[in-house]
Amino acid sequence: MLTVSALSKVAETSADAIRHYVRIGLLTPSRNPDNGYRLFSDDDVKKVRFICRAKGLGFSLREIQTIFDHGTARQSPCPVVRDMIQQRINKNRERLVELNRLQQRMDCALEKWKTMPDGEPDDKAICHLIESIN
Numbered sequence: 599m600l601t602v603s604a605l606s607k608v609a610e611t612s613a614d615a616i617r618h619y620v621r622i623g624l625l626t627p628s629r630n631p632d633n634g635y636r637l638f639s640d641d642d643v644k645k646v647r648f649i650c651r652a653k654g655l656g657f658s659l660r661e662i663q664t665i666f667d668h669g670t671a672r673q674s675p676c677p678v679v680r681d682m683i684q685q686r687i688n689k690n691r692e693r694l695v696e697l698n699r700l701q702q703r704m705d706c707a708l709e710k711w712k713t714m715p716d717g718e719p720d721d722k723a724i725c726h727l728i729e730s731i732n
Contacts (some may be wrong), residue, residue: 602616700716
């Protein structure tokens with residue numbers, strides 16, 4: 599059995615992350631009857647490593663809980679995982695399109711601003727650079 603500190607070292611994550619996973623129910627440690635310390639099993643090590651891998655793929659902690667729930671119910675989480683990641687990929691592609699548009703607007707603005715003089719704020723303008731953009 600491992601303490602929070604030992605689990606964080608073995609699983610290569612922070613003790614704060616372990617405590618957070620306990621708070622939200624991803625981990626359910628037992629308690630040492632003598633001192634009340636949380637105690638974690640080898641299964642918890644596997645779970646924390648899984649959480650880290652899943653987070654690395656963009657899964658939220660709520661989604662990870664859903665995956666765990668499927669496993670607990672003895673149902674394959676794989677169809678749900680595929681669906682989740684496909685949705686995430688679609689959202690990422692939409693964000694990338696929007697970020698590329700933003701980047702183009704920023705590039706155009708900076709190019710325009712290179713030839714404009716610095717201005718002083720007055721009662722008509724806050725920043726004439728930004729206000730020059732349509």
